[in-house]
Amino acid sequence: MEKNLNQLIKLSQKFGQNPDYIIAGGGNSSYKDQDKMWVKASGTSMANIDENGFVCLDREKMQVLSQKEYSNDATTREQEVKQDLHNAILFPEGKRPSVEASMHEVIQYAFIMHTHPTLVNGVLCANDSKEVIASMFGDDVVYVPYTDPGYVLFKEVVRALNKYKEEKGKEAQIIFLENHGVFVGADTCEEIEDIYAEIDEKLKSASKTNPLENNSSDNQELSSIASQISLGDGTDTVYKVVDNSDLVSFFVKDELSFSKVSIPFTPDNIVYCKSKYLYLKEDGSDINERIESFKSLAGYYPKVVAIEGKGLVCIEENMNSAQIVLDVYKDMMKVSFLSESFGGPRPMTQEQIDFIDNWEVENYRRKISKQSK
Template identity: 35%
Template sequence: MSIKELVKISRFYGKDPSFVLAGGGNTSYKDYKYLYVKASGFSLFSIGEGGFVKLDRSALSRIWEKEYPSDVDLREKQALKDLTDSRADGETKRPSVEALLHAALPQKYIVHTHPAMVNGLTCSKDGCQIAEKLFGSRCMWIPSVSPGYVLAKAIKTQLAEHEEKYNLLPDIILLENHGMFVGAETTREIKAIHNYVISTLKKHIIRKPDFSLVRTSKEKIEKVYRRLKNYSAFKDSYITSENNTEINAAIRNSTSFEKVHSSYTPDHTLYAGPEMLFVEDLESIEQDIDKYRQRNKCYPKVIAVKMTGVFAIGSRENASHIAMLFFLNALKIAVYAESFGGYKFMDKEQIDFIKNWEVEKFRSKVSLGK
């Protein structure tokens, strides 16, 4: 019955774009022997029982005792192998990259999401202090570290310290520059905790993002499309554009665009690029893209043109829509962060780690011929 409950709660949050975007987020359920965690490649909104991987909890627990090499690549590879090896007999699906985090938390049900409002807090300057003030010992704040094994291990260690200090388990885990984990013994409690977090934050939000539509100059937008389509690397790409009151305010100049130009969370790096490009003058857009490529070793996925609009570029239609979704999400986070001392991006090393991680994933895909 509990897997059915897991499917229900997964779809409930998976369908709500204020909690997850583009198939993000993941969930799990534990019985005394196994952890059932979302498999890689499945989306929460449509997941069924077959979308979860069954992992042996005693095999997982050995990961915490093991010493891993300090070399990042070796460490992540070995931890990933141990995670994969912990699958129950006959399991072939790949566990989500965040499966180890689910294993680190003791509660029966775990729901992990990236709500824009919560990330307004986790991606802000005063987030840690405000979280403590708002949620007290129910909440545990995890400072931003590289995803994968290091993050899971940090949670495991901090959890032990938290229990020792407060004599209770936190049920709200906030990951700096990432999102939230909620843990409980029933799915009813899971919902109650989410409602509590969101309603508490709502009371402290001083300004909401204004996504009301604005009139745009079709001519100016088309001019940008033409320039982008004529740029050799983008000739087969899909481009989407968007404008609203909040975007209008952000694209007034490079200073107003500052709050969205870098990455708030790993997903922003993956789907919208390590940097979002601001183009001051359309006449130099090609040179700006070239310079971006030199700086970041990749082409921009999101380009804002001063006083005109924001354009998302992808090799497939879906990819350009997702890049746009993450740009809009970054804008929301920036606005919500105003209520928590102002925005704070991931630091450069972490963005670089994600970039290289992506390369690794890409390489593995190529090598697998997928």
């Protein structure tokens, strides 16, 4: 068992340290034997994960998630599911398993790696995603249309996996989740790496464009604008990072360009950057007045402020969190850029956004991620 867990740790670190696959506390991984499953703890970063970053679950107790009838009320249902998931924890106490632990349980391979690759989401967040995946992978993969994360998505994945097994006579190894990411399962870590390499190769060959160079330069004007920002809620210190790379400049050159990154594509975009972003023209208006106006409408201060023709300013309560906001938002820009090869960007709907904004599970993940400074 120790050997397999060590292999999972190394695999998790490898993917977690590559921002093309995972940023901050995103993604999750697992190993299971006949009786137990070790799955990444919610909000834990895979980049430096060790054995303490996993929660061990009783697989027999996990079966209730597939068998039990839960409430039709979304809030009540998710609380019931969270409790049943908690009841399956063997150790350690004080940590939550990944919200997607139930999906790791039903994918019938020893090792599972779930990531949010930029290249993959460039397809999965595009208008023609389903057709593109079918043309490249045929019926060798499972494609799941966007479904609210949690129990509802779990049940949809179970349905899709059962259908695949009935038709193919074997278990699916690749599950694409629309506007979300991909699950890959195998009985060895080496095979998981091989499958991901194959996915990358196919998608790169189909992409007509590549994200612009990620070369931010020192911009005193943008830094000066950022230094003027203060929040009117009594916060003594806010941390800001700025960026004016070619990628950012492409999307902040005018409002039309910014409209393509003005709505989140995936749940992680919302978890780390929230769902609304402030776009500012240099029209002589006071930047802090605009920020306060944004707060009165959105209910929160912006984490992402785009300055037309200048760049991005990302705001958070500590420097690490501010950098994560920038990293996630730039990844969102890359996804939008890549999606142009596959029918153009398809952001989340307002209903989908509202679910994530109000979901306690994701608020918990955001909180835990911020504690990892």
